[in-house]
Amino acid sequence: MELIKKPVTGMKDILPDEMRLRDHVIALAKDTYGKYGFQSMQTPCVEHIENLSSNQGGENEKLIFKIMKRGEKLDIKNAGSANDLCDSGLRYDLTLPLSRYFANNQSKLLMPFKALQMGNVFRADRPQKGRFREFMQCDIDILGDATNLAEIELINATTTLLYRLGFKDFTVRINDRRILKAMANACDFDADRQDEIFIILDKLDKIGLEGVKEELVSAGFDSEKVNKYIDLFDGTDKGVQAIDSLAAKLGESLGQEVAENLKEIIKTTDAVKKAEYKIEFDPSLVRGMSYYTGTIFEIGMDEFKGSVAGGGRYDAMIGNFTGSAVPACGFSIGFERIITILMEKEYKIPDESRHTAFLVEKGMSAKRLSEIMKEADALRQKGETVLVAVMAKNRKFQKESLNIQGYSEFKDFYND
Amino acid sequence: MELIKKPVTGMKDILPDEMRLRDHVIALAKDTYGKYGFQSMQTPCVEHIENLSSNQGGENEKLIFKIMKRGEKLDIKNAGSANDLCDSGLRYDLTLPLSRYFANNQSKLLMPFKALQMGNVFRADRPQKGRFREFMQCDIDILGDATNLAEIELINATTTLLYRLGFKDFTVRINDRRILKAMANACDFDADRQDEIFIILDKLDKIGLEGVKEELVSAGFDSEKVNKYIDLFDGTDKGVQAIDSLAAKLGESLGQEVAENLKEIIKTTDAVKKAEYKIEFDPSLVRGMSYYTGTIFEIGMDEFKGSVAGGGRYDAMIGNFTGSAVPACGFSIGFERIITILMEKEYKIPDESRHTAFLVEKGMSAKRLSEIMKEADALRQKGETVLVAVMAKNRKFQKESLNIQGYSEFKDFYND
Numbered sequence: 043m044e045l046i047k048k049p050v051t052g053m054k055d056i057l058p059d060e061m062r063l064r065d066h067v068i069a070l071a072k073d074t075y076g077k078y079g080f081q082s083m084q085t086p087c088v089e090h091i092e093n094l095s096s097n098q099g100g101e102n103e104k105l106i107f108k109i110m111k112r113g114e115k116l117d118i119k120n121a122g123s124a125n126d127l128c129d130s131g132l133r134y135d136l137t138l139p140l141s142r143y144f145a146n147n148q149s150k151l152l153m154p155f156k157a158l159q160m161g162n163v164f165r166a167d168r169p170q171k172g173r174f175r176e177f178m179q180c181d182i183d184i185l186g187d188a189t190n191l192a193e194i195e196l197i198n199a200t201t202t203l204l205y206r207l208g209f210k211d212f213t214v215r216i217n218d219r220r221i222l223k224a225m226a227n228a229c230d231f232d233a234d235r236q237d238e239i240f241i242i243l244d245k246l247d248k249i250g251l252e253g254v255k256e257e258l259v260s261a262g263f264d265s266e267k268v269n270k271y272i273d274l275f276d277g278t279d280k281g282v283q284a285i286d287s288l289a290a291k292l293g294e295s296l297g298q299e300v301a302e303n304l305k306e307i308i309k310t311t312d313a314v315k316k317a318e319y320k321i322e323f324d325p326s327l328v329r330g331m332s333y334y335t336g337t338i339f340e341i342g343m344d345e346f347k348g349s350v351a352g353g354g355r356y357d358a359m360i361g362n363f364t365g366s367a368v369p370a371c372g373f374s375i376g377f378e379r380i381i382t383i384l385m386e387k388e389y390k391i392p393d394e395s396r397h398t399a400f401l402v403e404k405g406m407s408a409k410r411l412s413e414i415m416k417e418a419d420a421l422r423q424k425g426e427t428v429l430v431a432v433m434a435k436n437r438k439f440q441k442e443s444l445n446i447q448g449y450s451e452f453k454d455f456y457n458d
Numbered sequence: 459m460e461l462i463k464k465p466v467t468g469m470k471d472i473l474p475d476e477m478r479l480r481d482h483v484i485a486l487a488k489d490t491y492g493k494y495g496f497q498s499m500q501t502p503c504v505e506h507i508e509n510l511s512s513n514q515g516g517e518n519e520k521l522i523f524k525i526m527k528r529g530e531k532l533d534i535k536n537a538g539s540a541n542d543l544c545d546s547g548l549r550y551d552l553t554l555p556l557s558r559y560f561a562n563n564q565s566k567l568l569m570p571f572k573a574l575q576m577g578n579v580f581r582a583d584r585p586q587k588g589r590f591r592e593f594m595q596c597d598i599d600i601l602g603d604a605t606n607l608a609e610i611e612l613i614n615a616t617t618t619l620l621y622r623l624g625f626k627d628f629t630v631r632i633n634d635r636r637i638l639k640a641m642a643n644a645c646d647f648d649a650d651r652q653d654e655i656f657i658i659l660d661k662l663d664k665i666g667l668e669g670v671k672e673e674l675v676s677a678g679f680d681s682e683k684v685n686k687y688i689d690l691f692d693g694t695d696k697g698v699q700a701i702d703s704l705a706a707k708l709g710e711s712l713g714q715e716v717a718e719n720l721k722e723i724i725k726t727t728d729a730v731k732k733a734e735y736k737i738e739f740d741p742s743l744v745r746g747m748s749y750y751t752g753t754i755f756e757i758g759m760d761e762f763k764g765s766v767a768g769g770g771r772y773d774a775m776i777g778n779f780t781g782s783a784v785p786a787c788g789f790s791i792g793f794e795r796i797i798t799i800l801m802e803k804e805y806k807i808p809d810e811s812r813h814t815a816f817l818v819e820k821g822m823s824a825k826r827l828s829e830i831m832k833e834a835d836a837l838r839q840k841g842e843t844v845l846v847a848v849m850a851k852n853r854k855f856q857k858e859s860l861n862i863q864g865y866s867e868f869k870d871f872y873n874d
Contacts, residue, residue, distance in 0.1 A: 045779050046506045047562040050546050053502035055559050057566055061498040065488060072481060077811070077838040079845030081863075082477040086469035086592050087503060087578065088523070088548075090462045107504070110524045110544060112582050118543070121534050127543065128526060130466050132504075143471050146463040150473055152863050154847060162503065166528050176502050189820065189848050191827075198831065306824045313828035314835060363461050395493070404605065408722045411607075412729035415614065419730060422493040429495030431570060432605050447497075447568050 052167070052175030058447075064178075064381055066391045068160060070206055071180055071375070078199040080158040080182050085139035087132055087162065093142060094131045096362065105165040107132040107175075132164035136181045137333070137359070137372065144185055145363030154186035156195075160377075172382060183372035185360065190307050193337050193355070196373040197311045197321070200341070200351055203375065205317030208389065209343065212350070213320045214311070216339040217327035218304055219354070221288070224296035225325065229271040231263065237332070239263070239271075244328040251275060280322035282308055288325060300336075307337065333359045337371070346383055351375040396426045398451040399444045401433040406457055414455055468583070468591030474863075480594075480797060482807045484576060486622055487596055487791075494615040496574040496598050501555035503548055503578065509558060510547045512778065521581040523548040523591075548580035552597045553749070553775070553788065560601055561779030570602035572611075576793075588798060599788035601776065606723050609753050609771070612789040613727045613737070616757070616767055619791065621733030624805065625759065628766070629736045630727070632755040633743035634720055635770070637704070640712035641741065645687040647679065653748075655679070655687075660744040667691060696738035698724050704741060720753065749775045755789070762799055767791040812842045814867040815860045817849040822873055830871055 049055050056064065072082065094106050108128035110116060121127050133139050136159045144155065159181045167175060182199060184192040197214060204212060222243075226236045242257045249257070251272055258268045274291060277284060282305045289301040308321050315321075319341075329338040329352060338354035353373035360368040400418055402411070418428040429449065434440040441452055465471050472480065488498065510522050524544035526532060537543050549555050552575045560571065575597045583591060598615060600608040613630060620628060638659075642652045658673045665673070667688055674684045690707060693700060698721045705717040724737050731737075735757075745754040745768060754770035769789030776784040816834055818827070834844040845865065850856040857868055 045509045045512055045558065045561075047558060047779055049502050049558075049562070050504050050506055053504055055502075055563055056500040057563060058497035058499055058568075061500055064500075065498050069485065077841075077843050079813075079815075079843060079847075081474035082481050083474055084472040084477055084480075086465050086471075088466050088469055088580070088592065090466055093461045096461055107528075108526045109548075110526055110540060112523075116540060118534065118537050118540070124526060124532060124534070127534070132525075142461065142463060142465075145461075146465070147471055147473060152474075152859055153850075156845070164504070176504065187848060191818065191846065191848055194827070194831070195846060198835070202835075306827075309824040310828050310831065313824075314831040316835070363463055397495075399495075402607065408725040408729075411610070411722075412726050415610070415726065415730040419614070419618075419732065425493075427493050427495060429572070430607065430611060431495075432603060432607055434569075443568055 050175075052169035054174055054176075060381065060385065062391065063384060063389065067207065067377070067381065067384070068180075071160065071203055072158070074203040074206055075158045075182055075199055078156070078195060078202075080156045080199065081152070082158050082160075083140075083143065084159065084161060085133070085136070085143050087164070088130045089133045089139055089142070091125065091128050091131050093138060094134065095125075096138075105134055105167055107164050107166050134165050135163055136161060136179050136374075137183075137356070140181070140183055140185075140372075141360045141363050141370075144360055144368070148364070154184050154192070157181075157183045157185065159183075174378070178377045179374060180377040181372055181374040183370060185368055185370045187371070188357070188369035190303050190337075192369075192371040193307045193339070194310050194314075196353060196371060197307070197339065198314055200353075200373045200375060201311075201315060201317050201319055204319075204341070204350070207380070207384065209350075210318040212317070212341055212343045213322060214339055214341050215322050215324040215327050216304060216307065216337065217324050218300055218337050219334050220300045220336060221292075221296060221304075221325055222328065224292050224300075225271065225274050225288075228274070228292050228295040229267045231267060231271070235263075240328045243326055244330070246326045275326055280324065282323065284323050284325075304337065329354055331356075339373070343383075346379075348379070349376065350379055350383070394448065396451065397447075397449040398426055398428050398453065399441075399449045400428060400430045400453050400455060401437065401440065402430060402455045403433050403457050406455065410455075410458070466591075468585035470590055470592075476797065476801065478807065479800060479805065483623065483793070483797065483800070484596075487576065487619055488574070490619040490622055491574045491598055491615055494572070494611060494618075496572045496615065497568070498574050498576075499556075499559065500575065500577060501549070501552070501559050503580070504546050505549045505555055505558070507541065507544055507547050509554060510550065511541075512554075521550055521583055523580050523582050550581050551579055552577060552595050552790075553599075553772070556597070556599055556601075556788075557776045557779050557786075560776055560784070564780070570600050570608070573597075573599045573601065575599075590794070594793045595790060596793040597788055597790040599786060601784055601786045603787070604773070604785035606719050606753075608785075608787040609723045609755070610726050610730075612769060612787060613723070613755065614730055616769075616789045616791060617727075617731060617733050617735055620735075620757070620766070623796070623800070626734040628733070628757055628759045629738060630755060630757050631738050631740040631743050632720060632723065632753065633740050634716055634753050635750050636716045636752060637708075637712060637720075637741055638744065640708050640716075641687065641690050641704075644690070644708050644711040645683045647683060647687070651679075656744045659742055660746070662742045691742055696740065698739065700739050700741075716752075723753065745770055747772075753787070759799075762795075764795070765792065766795055766799070810864065812867065813863075813865040814842055814844050814869065815857075815865045816844060816846045816869050816871060817853065817856065818846060818871045819849050819873050822871065826871075826874065 109130045111129045162176050163179050164176050255272045259265050285301050333356045334354040335357045336355035340349045341351040342349050355371040357369045418430050421428045525546045527545045578592050579595050580592050671688045675681050701717050749772045750770040751773045752771035756765045757767040758765050771787040773785045834846050837844045
């Protein structure tokens with residue numbers, strides 16, 4: 043029987059060229075984040091179905107790849123629904139497993155815990171171009187630090203990584219969930235329906251402020267309130283002054299410490315930055331995940347649509363595991379997106395070692411082959427990559443193929 | 459609702475200390491194998507259920523974590539068995555996915571294709587100490603090379619990696635499936651029952667030659683044939699001479715090229731080796747996987763029971779995907795086992811950067827904090843790891859904890 047050659051729907055084989063780039067970005071991320079004191083950690087790809095279905099992830103729950111029970115526990119005859127047949131599933135993000143991990147290992151971890159996770163996650167999404175059902179996430183999180191030192195370090199570390207990857211002219215947009223709420227409260231919108239407002243506001247990039255206004259009115263929100271709300275977003279300034287002027291408009295709806303906090307983060311990261319990037323206050327930034335409780339931030343690039351990194355503070359999530367609140371803040375780069383952009387830009391991996399190919403005629407004696415191998419090893423110890431391969435019949439084609447793969451030096455060995 | 463803190467049964471959370479070691483071994487493996495011209499590649503963790511169940515893996519099939527169909531395709535009411543409910547499963551090794559990958563991408567790959575795979579595999583095994591249901595495998599394979607250059611490079615690269623990890627005094631044992639068969643044929647054992655013989659022979663380490671003899675007789679094999687068979691294993695020499703003397707005894711049962719091939723591999727790897735290891739011919743080496751067709755090899759260490767690496771030639775497997783035979787040979791280090799051994803040996807990761815902790819009093823001004831951050835970044839650019847953390851109430855305990863995690867330098871920053 044011939045077997046199926048293609049990967050399963052929505053997942054992909056990664057070819058050596060892309061893999062070399064991925065390995066490079068992974069190594070650079072581990073090095074960069076490591077220097078900021080983030081510690082590598084790992085959770086299983088498989089997670090309890092109860093945890094995955096706990097509604098923390100909201101929308102993500104539909105996207106779970108469920109793993110069937112095994113042996114006697116699998117009772118198909120009496121199964122009412124899919125959930126009777128599964129006991130676990132593949133993780134759909136790294137945040138929920140991180141929370142479980144922290145609760146499970148808290149006593150063994152340095153506090154605050156600065157975590158670096160690079161791992162694959164799985165989502166049974168409708169497959170589409172450039173989006174896969176298995177993809178790598180790269181998250182840094184700081185657990186146990188309620189101060190904005192967490193936000194500042196997360197933004198510094200992430201922008202430094204982007205800088206080391208050669209990116210510039212990008213923009214960090216920052217907001218706070220509490221500002222979003224204060225703006226809605228200031229307009230007397232019902233607390234119950236505010237999430238609806240934010241979902242519409244999140245489309246601002248696509249439909250503009252007028253579009254948001256129209257959608258809010260047609261969703262049944264009072265047009266006077268909507269007008270007042272839209273007016274709050276007016277103003278082109280995006281610096282710390284914009285925070286002050288919005289805070290003045292919001293008055294008591296917004297705690298003064300929220301505005302101060304954001305200003306400190308912007309000032310400090312701006313003063314320290316190495317990469318040529320802007321950090322801007324953006325009161326319309328929403329970010330989808332319902333677990334965020336405070337600051338939220340996102341990185342965009344003019345040349346490429348959508349964001350390349352995103353994160354925020356989620357001070358309530360870990361309490362679901364530990365029973366008591368633990369402040370937490372995270373920043374995640376869009377690993378797959380960054381790989382795609384680098385490939386489009388034909389990014390060249392710096393400092394790759396010299397590649398030499400030794401082509402050996404068939405039937406070489408053990409003695410002669412030993413000499414060749416020793417010569418190859420000596421070059422490898424100097425840092426070179428040396429491929430020892432049997433000479434192909436079509437040597438010209440062999441060398442051309444090797445050349446494409448980065449081999450610039452060739453040495454032919456013939457039988458005496 | 460409080461969620462489940464422990465990982466799913468048989469899988470584990472990896473703590474930062476272990477993760478640092480794993481990251482180090484992964485980087486060293488990528489560097490070492492890379493210098494030999496092995497190319498990183500990757501397949502999805504999820505594989506078609508048809509491929510996984512294709513019997514290539516034999517015993518492994520029972521151990522598959524099956525993934526449920528989704529949406530309308532999941533028809534519980536009319537399901538007869540588990541296989542009606544699943545469409546995929548988690549890969550249980552990296553060899554089957556490699557074969558599929560090669561068949562799928564052959565035209566884009568350099569030939570011979572030297573593949574390096576590091577990835578997690580999943581087996582629904584009975585959980586036991588030190589064995590996990592999710593674990594990392596680290597395989598190198600050479601596809602498309604029928605010559606023993608493949609075996610030689612695999613052994614050189616693998617032993618060089620072990621050498622760079624500080625291992626010495628280990629032993630590479632090598633045999634050939636065709637020698638195993640020739641020995642059984644020379645004693646007139648039925649071809650049908652030879653696998654049974656090899657399974658018993660595989661226990662030699664535990665039960666000795668006498669034990670093997672007894673088990674063969676009680677399994678119903680003719681005692682005269684058994685005696686003859688056991689006699690073939692006599693002799694303490696394990697060098698290339700042993701191959702000659704066994705070949706002489708086997709006569710026409712064994713092709714001369716099989717003996718020559720093994721001798722060349724032993725002589726060449728022995729002449730090139732950097733690590734202090736022995737390479738020995740071992741006619742009793744069996745290796746479990748049924749897909750091996752030629753040479754088989756294994757690395758053992760006197761100090762630690764069991765093997766730390768294993769591999770062999772499997773010239774028939776890839777044909778199951780491509781329809782035509784492709785020679786293939788692989789070597790896999792026991793990644794988890796090596797990590798365990800290194801942790802037991804209290805292996806120290808070489809060349810770790812200096813770790814400095816900046817402890818910052820709460821309430822620092824944005825201006826002062828910027829200066830501190832700049833100072834930290836300057837050290838990071840020199841290669842140091844610098845943690846900036848809020849000063850804890852119990853500063854002594856904080857420093858002690860940081861010290862355990864490798865921080866040797868401390869600098870305290872107070873508000874003016």
